[in-house]
Amino acid sequence: MSVELSSVEKAILEMIQTAFPVSADPYTEIGAAVGCTREEAHARVVDLRRRGVIRRIGGSFAADKLGYVSTLVASRVAPESLEEAAAVAGSFSEVTHNYQRAANYNLWFTVIAENQARMNEILDFVRRVPGVQAVHSLPALRTFKIKVDFKFKEEQHVG
Amino acid sequence: MSDELDRKIIARLCGDIGESLDPFGEIAAELGLERDELLARVRQYQETKKMRRLGAVLKHQNAGFKANGMSVWNVPADRVEGVSQVMMGQTEVSHCYERPRLPDWPYNMFAMIHGQTEAECRAVAARIAAETGIADYDILFSVREFKKTSMVYHAG
Numbered sequence: 001m002s003v004e005l006s007s008v009e010k011a012i013l014e015m016i017q018t019a020f021p022v023s024a025d026p027y028t029e030i031g032a033a034v035g036c037t038r039e040e041a042h043a044r045v046v047d048l049r050r051r052g053v054i055r056r057i058g059g060s061f062a063a064d065k066l067g068y069v070s071t072l073v074a075s076r077v078a079p080e081s082l083e084e085a086a087a088v089a090g091s092f093s094e095v096t097h098n099y100q101r102a103a104n105y106n107l108w109f110t111v112i113a114e115n116q117a118r119m120n121e122i123l124d125f126v127r128r129v130p131g132v133q134a135v136h137s138l139p140a141l142r143t144f145k146i147k148v149d150f151k152f153k154e155e156q157h158v159g
Numbered sequence: 160m161s162d163e164l165d166r167k168i169i170a171r172l173c174g175d176i177g178e179s180l181d182p183f184g185e186i187a188a189e190l191g192l193e194r195d196e197l198l199a200r201v202r203q204y205q206e207t208k209k210m211r212r213l214g215a216v217l218k219h220q221n222a223g224f225k226a227n228g229m230s231v232w233n234v235p236a237d238r239v240e241g242v243s244q245v246m247m248g249q250t251e252v253s254h255c256y257e258r259p260r261l262p263d264w265p266y267n268m269f270a271m272i273h274g275q276t277e278a279e280c281r282a283v284a285a286r287i288a289a290e291t292g293i294a295d296y297d298i299l300f301s302v303r304e305f306k307k308t309s310m311v312y313h314a315g
Binding site for chain 2 (some may be wrong): 013055104139142
C-alpha cells in the first residue's frame, strides 16, 4: 500500500524529519516555511500521524555525548538455543536491535549501556545461556555516517 | 554531565512530543518547569551535540525497505578512510563503521545496505567492490528480526 503525499505534506515532512522547530510556537514556523497557517500545518502533521507516515516526533541523542557506551555484538549460538539467547539479549532495554543473520556468527545485537560495567554484565548474561558458544563485542572504532534524511521527489510514494 | 532535570527532559524527548499545538509548553508543564527554560535546555543539547536531531521519524525509514544487509569488508588500515567515502556515496548505505577484527572474522568495516530486495543490496555491494577493488567482503542478511526499538536514555 502506498500513500499519496501532497506537495505541502512533502514540504512539511522534509522540514520536520531533520528539524522540528524548537520554539514556543512550532506550527507557526512550519506553516511559514511551507506556506500555510499554523492550524493547517498542525492538522497536516496530525493527519500524517494517523495515516502512519509519521511514526514518532522526538529526539535522537548521541550515546557517547551522554556518557553512554555502545557496541555491536557478534555471537555464535547453537541453532536450537538461538531463540532463548535472543530472548535473553532482547530482555534488556539497552539492547535496541537484535537480529539473526546467516553467517558463522548468527546472532547480532547492539547494546547502549550507561557504563562499561553494565555493558559487561549484559554480555555475561548472554554468555551464560546454554548453547551460546561465543560473544564478541565489536565497538565502533570510527563512525563514518549516520544518515536519516530522505528527499521527497515529486513522484515519491511512501509504501 | 547532566543534572537531574536534564535527565528527565532527555528521557521524555526519547518518546514522542505529542499532538499538542504547543508541544514544548505541554512537556514543560508535565516536568514542572517553564516552557522557556525547556526550550533553552533543548537548544543547548543541540549546540553541544548531545541531541543529534529533534524530528519526525517516518515509517519508510524503518519499514519501507524489505531487505537489510549488513555488508562486512576486509579493508587494509590505510584504505579505511577512502573506502568509507565510496560507501558513503551510495544512497542505499545508511551507516558505516570501522570495527575491530576477530581471529576468525577478518572484516573490519561494516556498511548497512537497505533495498527492496536482497539482489538490490548485493548490487550495491558489488558496486562498492568494483569502485574500491576490495574483493574480500560478505553480506549478512537478517533471517529474523528479534528486536528493533529506539533507545530511551536516562530511563531509570
